[in-house]
Amino acid sequence: MTTLLEIKEQIRGFCSRYEIYLYPVVKSILAIITFFMIRSRLGFMTRINSVTLLLVLALSCALLPVNMIVVFAALLVLLHLYSLSLAACAVCFLVMLVMFLLYFRFLPKKSYYAVLMPLAFVFHIPYVMPVALGLLNESPVSILAMVCGGVIYYLLAGITANATGIAEMTEDDSVITKFSDVLNQFLGNREMIAMLAILVLAALVVWFLRRLAVDHAWLIAISTGCLLQLVLTLICDLQLKLGASMLSVILGVIVSALVGLVLQFFFFNLDYTRTERVQFEDDEYYYYVKAVPKIYVSGTDKKVQKFSGEDAQISRKELAQEMDIDEDLLDF
Amino acid sequence: MIHNERVRHMVQLQAFNDRKGNECFPIVRYFRGDYVGLHMLSSFVSATVCYGIGLLMWGICNMEMLMTSIHTMDLRQFATRIVLRYVIFVVLYLIAVYIYAQIKYTRAKKEMKSYNRHLKRVIAGYERDGGEA
Numbered sequence: 001m002t003t004l005l006e007i008k009e010q011i012r013g014f015c016s017r018y019e020i021y022l023y024p025v026v027k028s029i030l031a032i033i034t035f036f037m038i039r040s041r042l043g044f045m046t047r048i049n050s051v052t053l054l055l056v057l058a059l060s061c062a063l064l065p066v067n068m069i070v071v072f073a074a075l076l077v078l079l080h081l082y083s084l085s086l087a088a089c090a091v092c093f094l095v096m097l098v099m100f101l102l103y104f105r106f107l108p109k110k111s112y113y114a115v116l117m118p119l120a121f122v123f124h125i126p127y128v129m130p131v132a133l134g135l136l137n138e139s140p141v142s143i144l145a146m147v148c149g150g151v152i153y154y155l156l157a158g159i160t161a162n163a164t165g166i167a168e169m170t171e172d173d174s175v176i177t178k179f180s181d182v183l184n185q186f187l188g189n190r191e192m193i194a195m196l197a198i199l200v201l202a203a204l205v206v207w208f209l210r211r212l213a214v215d216h217a218w219l220i221a222i223s224t225g226c227l228l229q230l231v232l233t234l235i236c237d238l239q240l241k242l243g244a245s246m247l248s249v250i251l252g253v254i255v256s257a258l259v260g261l262v263l264q265f266f267f268f269n270l271d272y273t274r275t276e277r278v279q280f281e282d283d284e285y286y287y288y289v290k291a292v293p294k295i296y297v298s299g300t301d302k303k304v305q306k307f308s309g310e311d312a313q314i315s316r317k318e319l320a321q322e323m324d325i326d327e328d329l330l331d332f
Numbered sequence: 333m334i335h336n337e338r339v340r341h342m343v344q345l346q347a348f349n350d351r352k353g354n355e356c357f358p359i360v361r362y363f364r365g366d367y368v369g370l371h372m373l374s375s376f377v378s379a380t381v382c383y384g385i386g387l388l389m390w391g392i393c394n395m396e397m398l399m400t401s402i403h404t405m406d407l408r409q410f411a412t413r414i415v416l417r418y419v420i421f422v423v424l425y426l427i428a429v430y431i432y433a434q435i436k437y438t439r440a441k442k443e444m445k446s447y448n449r450h451l452k453r454v455i456a457g458y459e460r461d462g463g464e465a
Contacts, residue, residue: 094385101378102425106432141432180393187393 087178117149134206222260
């Protein structure tokens with residue numbers, strides 16, 4: 001445990017020392033993953049599938065605010081969908097516009113959750129997001145960004161799954177018919193509604209529990225959130241016949257619990273055995289204070305003493321005196 | 333001569349500028365009522381546009397039904413229903429925005445109190461040293 005705590009302190013020290021370089025690097029990596037995921041999942045417009053173009057976009061995100069990842073990702077998605085079908089592009093644009101007007105206008109700082117959520121879905125770990133959001137956010141409003149990301153993921157997944165049908169344009173079809181088809185298929189997606197409801201509920205429960213003034217609040221929040229997600233997903237799967245893979249669900253929940261524990265280790269590692277309770281008063285109030293110390297290990301400063309031949313030159317006589325032997329014995 | 337105490341406060345001020353300055357300074361320029369009112373006004377426009385988009389989507393999805401029953405349906409009742417839903421949607425959204433704007437303004441004011449405290453100490457430090465800087 002001490003080793004882990006030392007590693008944690010070293011990581012924290014490293015991050016705070018090199019924050020100025022790490023932040024752009026993390027933004028670039030997130031942008032690269034996002035843009036290449038869009039390319040592999042959609043990729044309908046070959047002109048913007050160029051690796052160089054995507055890399056330039058991703059690297060430019062290192063210098064721009066984090067929200068530009070969302071803007072570039074939205075533009076790439078719309079261009080790919082335009083190449084597939086005007087109706088699909090229009091539906092996606094309108095959904096994004098509604099999200100922007102109703103939510104992202106107020107909380108642009110959290111808009112990158114809308115990118116992280118589809119990525120979590122693609123990697124089959126959507127359950128990580130409610131746990132992470134519930135643990136790390138002061139306000140539950142950012143859960144809405146997660147919902148927006150989920151909606152975009154299901155919209156794009158539906159369009160990709162029916163790409164051939166959407167792209168084919170028969171004589172009877174008009175843009176409006178296609179628009180209606182895409183929209184109906186999106187709005188009638190029961191899996192999306194059930195999944196988003198589960199994730200929102202889990203995020204709210206995690207957020208509520210970790211704020212409680214009880215011992216091991218974070219651990220309780222993580223375990224309850226994960227169990228809730230597992231149970232509700234299983235119930236929804238049985239009731240709605242969603243056909244979700246049980247192994248994938250269980251693995252996703254386990255990963256979310258592990259991520260939650262890692263977050264707890266880094267941000268809320270308390271020693272409950274040394275809890276102190278104090279009471280005091282002033283003119284207006286009586287205070288009951290419970291103080292729980294953080295587990296902290298100061299990094300060991302290792303001093304390395306170098307013994308090099310150049311610095312440690314010693315005469316034969318001195319060496320013989322030091323070893324208390326005859327000087328002639330040093331001749332071999 | 334470097335005044336350690338003053339430097340400490342100035343570092344706090346700069347840290348606030350970097351972390352929360354962009355968020356707090358534009359908010360506290362307004363009176364509370366003006367800030368909340370401005371948010372609600374822009375949100376009213378946003379909510380109206382969004383409702384329009386939703387209505388458009390619904391209309392396109394149900395185009396066939398609308399075309400076949402437009403001559404038989406009670407248009408006044410239909411319009412009343414649309415307007416009523418619009419009012420409910422806008423009112424609910426504006427209530428949420430009102431709460432959000434109030435909380436945001438209160439938080440910004442609270443943050444600015446700490447900023448002003450450091451600022452006052454820096455100014456007091458300069459005055460104590462007779463304007464030496």
